[in-house]
Amino acid sequence: MKLSFYPGCSLEGMANDYCESIYAVFKTLGIDLVEIEDWSCCGATAAHSLSEVMSVILPARNLAAADKMGLDIICPCSLCFNRLLFSQKMIKKKIFHIPWHVTGDTRVLDMTRFLAKPSIIKLIKQCVLKPLDSLKVVCYYGCQMVRPPKITGYADYENPQTLDHISAAAGARVIDWSYKSTCCGASIGIGRREIVESLSKRILQKTQQAGAEAIVVSCPLCQSNLDIVQKDRSEPPTPIFYITELLRLSFNYKGNPKWFKMHVADPVPLLKAKGLL
Amino acid sequence: MHNSISDPETATEYDSCEQREFIGDRGDYFLNRIQGETGVNVSACYQCERCTNACPISGFMDIKPHQIIRYVQLGWRIRLLKSSTIWLCLSCEMCTTYCPNEVDVAEIINHLRMMAARSSITPKEKSLAVFHHTFLEELIKSGRVNEFRLMRAYYSKPDILHAKIKNGTFKQELQLAMTLLRKGRLKLSAPKSKAVKEIQKAYFQTRGEIS
Numbered sequence: 001m002k003l004s005f006y007p008g009c010s011l012e013g014m015a016n017d018y019c020e021s022i023y024a025v026f027k028t029l030g031i032d033l034v035e036i037e038d039w040s041c042c043g044a045t046a047a048h049s050l051s052e053v054m055s056v057i058l059p060a061r062n063l064a065a066a067d068k069m070g071l072d073i074i075c076p077c078s079l080c081f082n083r084l085l086f087s088q089k090m091i092k093k094k095i096f097h098i099p100w101h102v103t104g105d106t107r108v109l110d111m112t113r114f115l116a117k118p119s120i121i122k123l124i125k126q127c128v129l130k131p132l133d134s135l136k137v138v139c140y141y142g143c144q145m146v147r148p149p150k151i152t153g154y155a156d157y158e159n160p161q162t163l164d165h166i167s168a169a170a171g172a173r174v175i176d177w178s179y180k181s182t183c184c185g186a187s188i189g190i191g192r193r194e195i196v197e198s199l200s201k202r203i204l205q206k207t208q209q210a211g212a213e214a215i216v217v218s219c220p221l222c223q224s225n226l227d228i229v230q231k232d233r234s235e236p237p238t239p240i241f242y243i244t245e246l247l248r249l250s251f252n253y254k255g256n257p258k259w260f261k262m263h264v265a266d267p268v269p270l271l272k273a274k275g276l277l
Numbered sequence: 278m279h280n281s282i283s284d285p286e287t288a289t290e291y292d293s294c295e296q297r298e299f300i301g302d303r304g305d306y307f308l309n310r311i312q313g314e315t316g317v318n319v320s321a322c323y324q325c326e327r328c329t330n331a332c333p334i335s336g337f338m339d340i341k342p343h344q345i346i347r348y349v350q351l352g353w354r355i356r357l358l359k360s361s362t363i364w365l366c367l368s369c370e371m372c373t374t375y376c377p378n379e380v381d382v383a384e385i386i387n388h389l390r391m392m393a394a395r396s397s398i399t400p401k402e403k404s405l406a407v408f409h410h411t412f413l414e415e416l417i418k419s420g421r422v423n424e425f426r427l428m429r430a431y432y433s434k435p436d437i438l439h440a441k442i443k444n445g446t447f448k449q450e451l452q453l454a455m456t457l458l459r460k461g462r463l464k465l466s467a468p469k470s471k472a473v474k475e476i477q478k479a480y481f482q483t484r485g486e487i488s
């Protein structure tokens with residue numbers, strides 16, 4: 001199987017470890033990822049906030065490049081996923097002039113939904129060498145991946161399940177909780193740190209109350225918010241794993257502590273204690 | 278019928294209207310404009326406040342989401358564009374998702390933000406407004422956004438550094454940057470997209486500039 005891959009800017013910078021783990025996991029699963037040639041930024045919140053036309057045109061450029069490849073696009077970043085789908089909707093309306101030739105028909109898949117397909121879950125289960133059954137986790141979806149349902153197509157936006165299914169397939173003990181899609185504060189921390197801290201700290205507190213030891217996410221911005229807010233905490237850290245990091249861990253007999261060196265809330269002690277490293 | 282205006286008891290309580298806010302100066306012009314531009318049926322709102330209750334940061338806002346909708350109906354344009362809400366909103370879409378009348382509150386707020394960005398009104402949350410602009414500038418410059426370059430550009434904007442030093446958050450942010458650098462999360466350089474020229478051309482065209 002072959003998919004075109006749209007990493008997005010975060011995966012080149014702050015979430016470089018995410019990118020690495022994605023490639024490792026898809027290699028084990030035997031699925032080829034072809035990076036969209038010369039991709040550019042999707043415009044993120046800024047284009048959305050300041051210029052409607054740019055918020056359509058910028059993702060359209062990547063959709064045009066993917067059209068040429070003729071493969072479904074897989075998108076690990078929630079915001080990119082949301083922006084690409086939004087742009088597709090607007091392209092179909094045919095009211096904006098798009099400088100590139102683009103049909104808007106290429107399928108855009110959110111990575112977690114792709115991995116949670118029954119056939120892929122089966123494949124994952126076959127690849128697991130070391131089930132993570134001692135690890136208690138909660139799954140956190142954030143906003144852009146599930147909302148607004150009209151754009152993202154999530155019917156279960158109040159209680160999404162994709163990450164839960166994938167983590168369970170890797171053998172982790174998934175705990176149900178009610179903060180799956182509460183906002184973490186997104187990029188507001190740039191100007192107003194206190195808002196991000198209050199939102200992210202609440203999510204961490206609820207994680208502990210649910211009895212989980214770690215959070216599983218798929219959005220690079222959620223990861224960095226929840227991770228960075230723990231910088232000066234004295235309590236034992238609550239590691240924030242990308243879903244593919246968990247999968248990679250379960251696909252190997254012996255994990256490598258180097259995989260987690262970019263985390264601020266260091267997961268190594270927890271994983272060592274659980275005998276997973 | 279009892280006439281309270283001519284009632285000798287209350288006649289002295291003359292309402293000078295000074296405290297009152299006028300309904301939008303051109304009737305429902307503003308309401309119609311917003312409805313037309315966004316395709317959202319703002320008039321459907323019956324002020325149930327579900328949007329505000331769903332909003333994770335309504336506590337930090339000066340005009341709450343349901344009030345935003347009401348103010349649009351009343352045509353209070355300036356008040357809306359001067360509010361902190363339009364800049365604080367996280368576009369988390371909670372409000373939109375839970376509105377029983379399908380009022381797309383997040384879209385309305387986003388639209389107001391775009392209007393405010395083009396207006397001459399000084400944004401109430403300057404640091405956030407400047408951040409959005411810086412992000413777009415960086416994007417146009419290199420096609421992709423690198424966090425380090427973005428932050429460097431952001432801090433060299435007028436007043437940003439000064440304000441951060443003044444409210445004491447600068448030291449914290451510097452420490453944070455050092456931690457991220459040590460962890461290898463801040464990449465000092467990043468590849469650019471080869472499409473910069475195309476993107477710039479499209480951008481200048483959207484702004485009505487010919488390049």
Ligand code: SF4
Pocket residue numbers: 321322323324325326327328329342343346375376377378379380382
């Ligand atoms: S939830 Fe909808 S109907 Fe209720 S106050 Fe908000 S916008 Fe109005």
Ligand code: SF4
Pocket residue numbers: 328331332333334335342365366367368369370371372373382383386
């Ligand atoms: S989109 Fe904005 S107004 Fe709506 S719930 Fe989220 S933060 Fe609040």
